[in-house]
Amino acid sequence: xxxxxxxxxxxxxxxxxxxxxxxxxxxxxxxxxxxxxxxxxxxxxxxxxxxxxxxxxxxxxxxxxxxxxxxxxxxxxxxxxxxxxxxxxxxxxxxxxxxxxxxxxxxxxxxxxxxxxxxxxxxxxxxxxxxxxxxxxxxxxxxxxxxxxxxxxxxxxxxxxxxxxxxxxxxxxxxxxxxxxxxxxxxxxxxxxxxxxxxxxxxxxxxxxxxxxxxxxxxxxxxxxxxxxxxxxxxxxxxxxxxxxxxxxxxxxxxxxxxxxxxxxxxxxxxxxxxxxxxxxxxxxxxxxxxxxxxxxxxxxxxxxxxxxxxxxxxxxxxxxxxxxxxxxx
Amino acid sequence: xxxxxxxxxxxxxxxxxxxxxxxxxxxxxxxxxxxxxxxxxxxxxxxxxxxxxxxxxxxxxxxxxxxxxxxxxxxxxxxxxxxxxxxxxxxxxxxxxxxxxxxxxxxxxxxxxxxxxxxxxxxxxxxxxxxxxxxxxxxxxxxxxxxxxxxxxxxxxxxxxxxxxxxxxxxxxxxxxxxxxxxxxxxxxxxxxxxxxxxxxxxxxxxxxxxxxxxxxxxxxxxxxxxxxxxxxxxxxxxxxxxxxxxxxxxxxxxxxxxxxxxxxxxxxxxxxxxxxxxxxxxxxxxx
Numbered sequence: 179x180x181x182x183x184x185x186x187x188x189x190x191x192x193x194x195x196x197x198x199x200x201x202x203x204x205x206x207x208x209x210x211x212x213x214x215x216x217x218x219x220x221x222x223x224x225x226x227x228x229x230x231x232x233x234x235x236x237x238x239x240x241x242x243x244x245x246x247x248x249x250x251x252x253x254x255x256x257x258x259x260x261x262x263x264x265x266x267x268x269x270x271x272x273x274x275x276x277x278x279x280x281x282x283x284x285x286x287x288x289x290x291x292x293x294x295x296x297x298x299x300x301x302x303x304x305x306x307x308x309x310x311x312x313x314x315x316x317x318x319x320x321x322x323x324x325x326x327x328x329x330x331x332x333x334x335x336x337x338x339x340x341x342x343x344x345x346x347x348x349x350x351x352x353x354x355x356x357x358x359x360x361x362x363x364x365x366x367x368x369x370x371x372x373x374x375x376x377x378x379x380x381x382x383x384x385x386x387x388x389x390x391x392x393x394x395x396x397x398x399x400x401x402x403x404x405x406x407x408x409x410x411x412x413x414x415x416x417x418x419x420x421x422x423x424x425x426x427x428x429x430x431x432x433x434x435x436x437x438x439x440x441x442x443x444x445x446x447x448x449x450x451x452x453x454x455x456x457x458x459x460x461x462x463x464x465x466x467x468x469x470x471x472x473x474x475x476x477x478x479x480x481x482x483x484x485x486x487x488x489x490x491x492x493x494x495x496x497x498x499x500x501x502x503x504x505x506x507x508x
Numbered sequence: 509x510x511x512x513x514x515x516x517x518x519x520x521x522x523x524x525x526x527x528x529x530x531x532x533x534x535x536x537x538x539x540x541x542x543x544x545x546x547x548x549x550x551x552x553x554x555x556x557x558x559x560x561x562x563x564x565x566x567x568x569x570x571x572x573x574x575x576x577x578x579x580x581x582x583x584x585x586x587x588x589x590x591x592x593x594x595x596x597x598x599x600x601x602x603x604x605x606x607x608x609x610x611x612x613x614x615x616x617x618x619x620x621x622x623x624x625x626x627x628x629x630x631x632x633x634x635x636x637x638x639x640x641x642x643x644x645x646x647x648x649x650x651x652x653x654x655x656x657x658x659x660x661x662x663x664x665x666x667x668x669x670x671x672x673x674x675x676x677x678x679x680x681x682x683x684x685x686x687x688x689x690x691x692x693x694x695x696x697x698x699x700x701x702x703x704x705x706x707x708x709x710x711x712x713x714x715x716x717x718x719x720x721x722x723x724x725x726x727x728x729x730x731x732x733x734x735x736x737x738x739x740x741x742x743x744x745x746x747x748x749x750x751x752x753x754x755x756x757x758x759x760x761x762x763x764x765x766x767x768x769x770x771x772x773x774x775x776x777x778x779x780x781x782x783x784x785x786x787x788x789x790x791x792x793x794x795x796x
Contacts, residue, residue, distance in 0.1 A: 181543040181547075183543075183546075183547065184542060184543040184546055184547070187546055187653070188649075188653060191653035191654065191656075191657045192653070194657035194660055194661065195656055195657055195660055198657075198660035198661075198663070198664060199660075201664075201672075202672055202676040202679060202680075203676070205669065205672040205673055205676065206672060206673045206676040206677070220668075374673070375673045377675075380671060381589075384588065384589075384668065384671060
């Protein structure tokens with residue numbers, strides 16, 4: 179390799195390989211913050227979701243609140259009086275201050291009797307931490323520190339339920355759930371062992387496209403621990419994974435995708451759904467607006483997957499809006 | 509010489525001069541050949557072939573940056589690592605690796621014969637087989653230094669950073685697989701180049717005729733291909749991109765990893781030995 183050009187070429191190629199391999203090794207075995215180089219659609223909050231989460235859901239509250247859909251149905255939601263009361267106490271305007279919410283379920287034994295112990299909610303918003311802390315203390319909560327994060331815990335008066343907590347895990351991010359869930363959330367971020375390292379879950383998350391609300395999960399993990407009645411468990415199709423995604427703007431569009439345990443189950447599920455779809459189309463034939471909704475339903479999938487996509491156009495929303503306002507007497 | 513041909517026989521080097529060891533000779537040929545290979549006209553072809561996936565990845569990245577999805581299958585978005593898998597299958601494994609193997613492997617000796625420079629190599633006091641092995645190692649280094657960084661760039665362009673921990677293992681498998689593919693195809697086509705008269709045609713027929721057809725047929729013939737063992741090791745799902753792929757997918761069976769590796773290394777060893785032996789024994793006719 180006496181040639182200078184050759185030496186440069188070899189050095190540059192080797193450097194590209196070394197940098198790539200080095201980055202990959204560091205990211206895989208030591209973990210790096212996702213935000214450093216990430217272009218993933220997955221929200222940063224997932225770094226606070228423990229790796230054993232069986233269901234993860236996300237909603238971009240800001241986009242949903244600003245959507246035409248929300249503006250249409252604004253009158254139907256909680257009254258301004260209720261909102262003002264909440265804002266006075268907490269300093270938080272739900273419409274203006276909340277940006278996004280992530281919810282996760284970490285299935286545990288006994289989840290059926292104590293569902294709250296398995297949930298974790300992460301809400302990104304503009305908080306007035308001192309005001310919230312003072313309000314919590316007024317109501318008998320305890321304040322403590324855990325791994326450098328402020329935790330506010332509260333136990334039922336009779337002391338029987340699991341201790342609930344909320345912690346300021348970031349300046350604008352609060353984790354809420356059972357004390358064990360909130361601590362697990364802080365640990366997940368600190369150790370970089372979080373749901374982002376869960377390959378199967380992240381595969382589903384990254385497949386979601388153009389959605390401002392979504393949920394993905396391992397169906398069988400939830401069904402096993404949820405203590406569902408045996409008849410119901412037997413009647414449920416053998417689904418392993420599911421994902422649901424929706425985009426709310428002028429209308430609503432969305433998709434649901436599930437992976438069955440085997441191809442035969444998936445085929446049965448597709449057949450059943452096709453039957454329901456045919457029935458829905460027959461029912462909607464007399465109402466043009468609902469017919470549009472029925473026509474937008476598309477069943478797809480192959481092998482072990484089943485997918486259903488829909489789109490709710492503005493005309494359907496007009497009908498629903500009319501019905502809802504009629505009921506409220508607006 | 510009266511017929512217009514010059515014959516270089518098996519004992520081409522000058523008697524009386526001390527012959528270098530096989531290893532030292534191979535290394536010397538490697539040093540000489542690497543620069544020649546990297547800066548030859550063939551490199552332009554290699555740069556185009558390998559630059560294509562990088563350009564494609566840049567386009568996909570650009571499309572995704574605008575919130576659109578670059579690839580959809582049955583209405584479902586194929587995410588970054590999925591597209592990377594498709595590129596590994598369709599561009600690297602099915603095209604780039606065999607095509608580089610054919611073009612470089614068959615040319616290792618054929619170019620020297622065609623340029624009539626084989627005489628200079630064979631009159632050196634080095635074992636003839638070392639010429640082929642040195643050139644083969646130069647080919648391997650040259651192609652690996654171009655292909656593997658290209659794969660690395662494509663990977664980092666397509667796969668979001670958050671997916672690195674879950675996909676990095678597969679990238680390592682891909683890199684190893686492509687390196688092994690280049691080595692085995694290089695070995696096979698080095699033999700073709702050293703033994704046959706029209707090596708390029710034979711190489712192309714083998715890589716894009718024989719291998720593609722036998723993989724799409726039921727039966728045991730596919731076991732006499734490199735692609736059968738190489739494709740069984742790919743960690744990505746085979747993309748259904750046409751009739752050939754569908755047929756290959758239908759008749760595809762995956763032998764165990766150990767069997768695949770054993771066969772691939774056996775191919776490599778046997779064909780390199782055969783190539784080396786061919787160079788040692790063959791009498792090359794240089795047309796005047």
